[in-house]
Amino acid sequence: MPNSTGIACLACFSNHGFRLVAEKYAYDHQGSCPQCSIDSSHKLDVVALRQAMIDFFVTGSYLVETYASAYQVNDSNPNSARFDKTLSRDAALSSRLTGLVVFDYGPPMWRFGATNHYYAFEDGGARRKQAAQSVISAAKKTDIRPGTMLYRVRLNPIADESIVTPSVFDPPPSNIKREAGRWDDLKSSVLYVADDIELCLHECRTTISDEIVVATLSPTRTLKVIDLSSPIEETGPTPFDDQNVFVGIMCRSRGRWLDYCREISREALAAGYDGIRYASYYAQSKHDYKSLNLAIFGRPLQDGVLELKSVNRLRITDMTYKYDFGPVLYRDSAMQSEIERPLGKTSSEMS
Numbered sequence: 001m002p003n004s005t006g007i008a009c010l011a012c013f014s015n016h017g018f019r020l021v022a023e024k025y026a027y028d029h030q031g032s033c034p035q036c037s038i039d040s041s042h043k044l045d046v047v048a049l050r051q052a053m054i055d056f057f058v059t060g061s062y063l064v065e066t067y068a069s070a071y072q073v074n075d076s077n078p079n080s081a082r083f084d085k086t087l088s089r090d091a092a093l094s095s096r097l098t099g100l101v102v103f104d105y106g107p108p109m110w111r112f113g114a115t116n117h118y119y120a121f122e123d124g125g126a127r128r129k130q131a132a133q134s135v136i137s138a139a140k141k142t143d144i145r146p147g148t149m150l151y152r153v154r155l156n157p158i159a160d161e162s163i164v165t166p167s168v169f170d171p172p173p174s175n176i177k178r179e180a181g182r183w184d185d186l187k188s189s190v191l192y193v194a195d196d197i198e199l200c201l202h203e204c205r206t207t208i209s210d211e212i213v214v215a216t217l218s219p220t221r222t223l224k225v226i227d228l229s230s231p232i233e234e235t236g237p238t239p240f241d242d243q244n245v246f247v248g249i250m251c252r253s254r255g256r257w258l259d260y261c262r263e264i265s266r267e268a269l270a271a272g273y274d275g276i277r278y279a280s281y282y283a284q285s286k287h288d289y290k291s292l293n294l295a296i297f298g299r300p301l302q303d304g305v306l307e308l309k310s311v312n313r314l315r316i317t318d319m320t321y322k323y324d325f326g327p328v329l330y331r332d333s334a335m336q337s338e339i340e341r342p343l344g345k346t347s348s349e350m351s
Contacts (some may be wrong), residue, residue: 002180006029006033006034006043006044006045006067007034007035007044007045007046007097008035008036008043008044008047008093008097008105009026009032009033009035009036009038009040009042009043009044009327010022010023010026010040010042010044010051011033011038011040011091012033012036012093013034013090013094014086014089014090015086015087015090015280016325017056017060017325017326018052018087018090018325018327020325021052021055021056021060021324021325022044022048022049022052022056023042023051024052024055024104025044025048025051025052025055026042026043026044027042027044027045027048027330028042028043029041029042029043029052030043034107035093035097035322045126045335046098047096047099049094049097050073050085050098050100050123052063052094053073053098053100053102054073054342055324056325056326056327057071057073057091057102057326057327058071058073059073059324059326059329060325060326060327061326061329062326063112065252065253065254066111066112066113066175066249066305067107067110067245067249068105068107068111068112069105069107070104070329071102071103071104071105071327072102072103072105073100073102073103074100074101075099075100075101075105076101077101077103078101079101079103079104080092080095080101080102081102081103081104081314082330083328083330084273084328084330087328087330090157091327099349104143105340108239108241110238110240110242111239112249113245113246113249113253114240115239115240115242115245116236116240116248117131117135117239117242117243117246118206118246121259121260121263128260128263129263132260132263132264132266133146133267133271134243135228135232135243135246135247135264136226136264136267136268136271136273138232138233138243139226139228139230139232139247140226140227140230140231140232140233141224141225141226141227141273142225142230142277143222143223143224143225144220144222144223144225144274144275144277144292144294145219145222145223146219146220146221147218148195148218148219148292149195149216149217149218149309150185150193150194150195150216150217150219150292150294150306151193151194151195151196151197151200151214151215151216152169152191152193152200152214152215152217153165153197153200153201153203153204153212153213153214153215154168154169154207154212154213154214154215154313155204155206155210155212155213156211157211157213159213159313163213163311164311165308166302166306166307166308167301167302168215168300169191169215169217169301169308170191170299170301170302171189171190171191171299172189172190173299174189178263180258181295182258182261182262182278182295183261183262183264183265183276183278183295184262184265184295185262186266187300188266188269188297188298189297189299190265190275190292190295190296190297191293191296191298191299191300191301192293192294192295192297193217193296193297193306194280194291194292195291195292195294196291196292196293197214197290197314198291199280199282199293200214201284201314201316202280203280203281203282203293206316208316208319211313212313212314212315213312213313213314214311214312214314215308215309215310215311216309216311216312217290217301217306217307217308217309218253218306218307218309218312219305219306219307220305220306220307222311223274223296223305224272224273224274225273225274225275225276225277225294226264226275226276226277227277228264228274228277228278228279228350229252229277229278229292229293231244232247234242248279251278251279254279254327259304263296265295273296273297273298274296274297274305275294275297276294276295277292277293277294278293278294279293279297280293285288289346291329302331
């Protein structure tokens, strides 16, 4: 039931994405709309429209690989954000009806991962090594026991008699040229596996046109791993001191963050661990994520740490995406010029 009198209907809004978000909070009520006078059965009250604004403008503007949204809403900021022409009218109407203003948000830097741990890794040398050891010491530990089914996917391999040999699914030997991964550098190998086949397919960027071969593997002994997918209990007094913030963004980011992953991997190997459990990059969009994403050090099939149980062809029969809408992170030419202008310089000083 609505918490207050209806103030608008879905037909009042023209941006398709915003209207679909608002529809989740609308309630059934026959009669003409007090805003546009259209006879509509889907009404919005103040509470519903406010929630739709938060869902669309705030949640819908979270930047990839961060904890930061580009927009925020409140009832006190006088400076409304600018939006593209398909959305600007809806944003203005929503603000007028609810009293909430959507404004450009400058999040605290920890939401981008700029924590004390990040700066320690950035400093390099002894500080980076100590920071990596600190993460390993604070992180939970877990055992991967014999009988656990793990999967490794290969795309478009040559399916001759060698396809059932363990070496096909191990990391390539040192004399084979390769690119470094998230947890391995060019000096040390890591085998990437998961206990969820869908996760393997995501990690391999699989398409419908790929020939897919999946190996089922299992440990021959209990593996001791660092579990970076579970919360670290030892946290500091502020988000800038919280290792969970650093680890969370590190596991979902690329670029220079990959070097930090590799540093932790080297220190975990040196400390005698068999591998690292970590949240998949795709866990950002898999909300019921409980799967085991695992980087096992070395060449575990060759070394007998894993055994090959079976090899199968895999055929994708269905692909489903769930999604929500948000605003385009909009910059018109005037805004872009303002952003790019160095602070403290006028246009004449720049010329």
